[in-house]
Every structure is written in C-alpha cells, then in structure tokens.
Amino acid sequence: MMKLLRRWWRYLTAKAESDFNERADPKIQLEQAISEAQDQQRRLKEQAANVIAHQKQTELRLNRAMGELEKVNANARQAVLMADEAAKGGDGAKATQYTVTAESFANRLIALEREVEDLKALHLQSTDAANQAKAAVQQNSSALQTKLAERQKLLSQLDQAKMQEQMNKAMSSLSEAVGQDVPTLDEVRDKIEARYARAKGMAELTESSVESRMLEVEQASLNSEAQARLAQIRSQLGLGAGSEAPQVDAAPTDAAAPADGGTATPGA
Numbered sequence: 001m002m003k004l005l006r007r008w009w010r011y012l013t014a015k016a017e018s019d020f021n022e023r024a025d026p027k028i029q030l031e032q033a034i035s036e037a038q039d040q041q042r043r044l045k046e047q048a049a050n051v052i053a054h055q056k057q058t059e060l061r062l063n064r065a066m067g068e069l070e071k072v073n074a075n076a077r078q079a080v081l082m083a084d085e086a087a088k089g090g091d092g093a094k095a096t097q098y099t100v101t102a103e104s105f106a107n108r109l110i111a112l113e114r115e116v117e118d119l120k121a122l123h124l125q126s127t128d129a130a131n132q133a134k135a136a137v138q139q140n141s142s143a144l145q146t147k148l149a150e151r152q153k154l155l156s157q158l159d160q161a162k163m164q165e166q167m168n169k170a171m172s173s174l175s176e177a178v179g180q181d182v183p184t185l186d187e188v189r190d191k192i193e194a195r196y197a198r199a200k201g202m203a204e205l206t207e208s209s210v211e212s213r214m215l216e217v218e219q220a221s222l223n224s225e226a227q228a229r230l231a232q233i234r235s236q237l238g239l240g241a242g243s244e245a246p247q248v249d250a251a252p253t254d255a256a257a258p259a260d261g262g263t264a265t266p267g268a
Contacts (some may be wrong), residue, residue, distance in 0.1 A: 026158055041137075048133035055126035062119040069112040076105035131224050202263050 083098030 004066055030151055030154055030158075034147060037144050037147050041140050044140050048130075050135045051126070051133040052130045055123070058119060058123045058126045062116065062123050064163065065116045065119055069116055072105055072109045072112055075111055076102055079105055092262065159171060217223040 005265050079102035083095050083102055086092075086095035086098055
C-alpha cells in the first residue's frame with residue numbers, strides 16, 4: 001500500500017511539474033534562471049573573499065612570526081655574548097644569569113621556528129586556495145556574461161516566435177471559419193465571383209434578345225429619316241443630292257469663266 005502511495009505521489013508531482021512548465025511564461029522562467037546565476041555569482045564571490053581574507057591573515061601572522069623570530073634570534077645571540085663576556089671578566093654569577101637567559105631565548109627561538117614553518121605551509125595552502133577561488137570567480141563571471149548575452153538572444157527569439165504565432169493565427173483565420181456567423185474569405189470570394197458571372201451572363205442574354213433587335217431596327221429607321229431630312233435641306237439650298245455635295249466647290253469656277261470672254265446668263 002505504501003509503495004502504491006509513493007508511486008501515486010511521484011506521478012502527481014511529475015504531472016504538476018509538467019503542467020507548470022507547459023503553462024509557465026518562458027520570459028519569466030528565463031529571468032528566474034538569470035537571477036539564480038547572479039545569486040550564485042554573488043555567493044561564490046563571498047566565499048572567494050573569505051578564502052582570500054584567510055590567506056591575507058595567514059600572511060600577516062607569518063610576517064609577524066618571522067619578525068619575532070629575528071628579534072628572539074638577535075636577543076639569544078646577545079645573551080650568549082654577554083654571558084661569554086661575564087665569564088671572561090670573572091663574574092660567574094652574571095655569566096650564569098646570561099646563560100640561563102640565552103637558553104630561554106633559544107627555547108623561544110625553537111618554538112618560533114616551528115611556528116614559522118607551520119605558517120609557511122599554511123600560507124602556501126591558503127595562497128593556492130585563494131588563487132583557485134579567484135579563478136572560479138573569473139570563470140563563473142565569464143559564464144554569467146555568456147548567459148546574459150544568451151538571454152538577449154532568447155528574448156529576441158521569443159518575441160519573434162510570438163509575432164510568428166500571431167501571423168500564423170491571422171493567416172489561419174483567413175482560410176478557416178472563425179464561427180458560424182462569420183464567413184471565410186474563400187466563401188466571400190466564391191459569392192462575389194458567382195454574382196459577377198451571373199451579371200455577365202445576363203448582359204450577354206440582353207444583347208441577343210428581341211428587345212435588343214427592336215432597338216437596332218428603330219435606330220436604323222431614325223438614321224434613314226435623318227438622311228432624308230438632310231437630303232431635303234440640301235435640295236432647298238440648291239446643293240443637290242448628298243452624293244454630289246463634293247462638286248459644290250467647283251460651281252463658282254464654272255460661273256466665273258464667262259467673265260473673261262462674255263456675260264454669263266443666270267440660270268443657264
């Protein structure tokens with residue numbers, strides 16, 4: 001029973017995560033990833049600062065111990081010299097005192113030498129750790145810069161994807177019905193083309209109908225009547241028939257010819 005419950009819980013967890021990733025806004029998820037990378041860089045810098053601080057402290061301790069070592073070494077040498085001078089001067093008590101003091105300085109000198117050796121080893125380790133921390137910070141900083149540049153590229157691609165999706169949706173709506181009350185572009189085009197074809201067909205039928213021929217005959221009659229009226233007007237003007245109209249320009253020449261040799265008779 002417990003095994004079944006665990007499997008069911010894992011299934012629900014995986015399903016919830018899948019639904020969340022499917023519905024989540026990629027832009028927000030991208031900002032979350034960048035924010036996490038920036039937090040990681042900040043934590044790494046803090047850790048590196050602690051390592052470098054430890055290295056600096058070790059270096060200070062080593063320098064202080066080496067200074068103390070030189071001082072104790074000088075004091076021990078001085079105590080030995082003073083003990084030797086007291087012994088040469090016959091002052092055994094001072095010689096003994098200086099010798100005891102020199103031994104104390106020697107013991108201190110031995111302890112300082114051990115401390116210096118330990119600090120040197122510790123300083124080497126802390127220096128290596130500090131160098132590794134600096135390299136890690138530099139490497140992570142480069143990776144963060146790469147991620148920031150990648151974020152700009154991904155945001156641009158995301159905007160392009162959204163724009164393309166809107167264009168695809170708009171183009172799809174031109175060829176697919178949006179609803180029962182909204183016709184498609186194809187349907188409207190078919191309707192207009194059918195109406196245009198019907199109008200053209202009706203025009204052709206009208207041109208070949210009886211009414212059209214009656215209008216043609218009536219127009220021909222009107223043209224004949226007009227020609228007769230024009231012929232009558234020409235006759236009244238003495239211009240002759242319509243076919244002889246081009247000879248009107250030559251008439252004055254024939255009438256003027258007798259003016260040179262005789263008198264022209266009217267109406268001749």
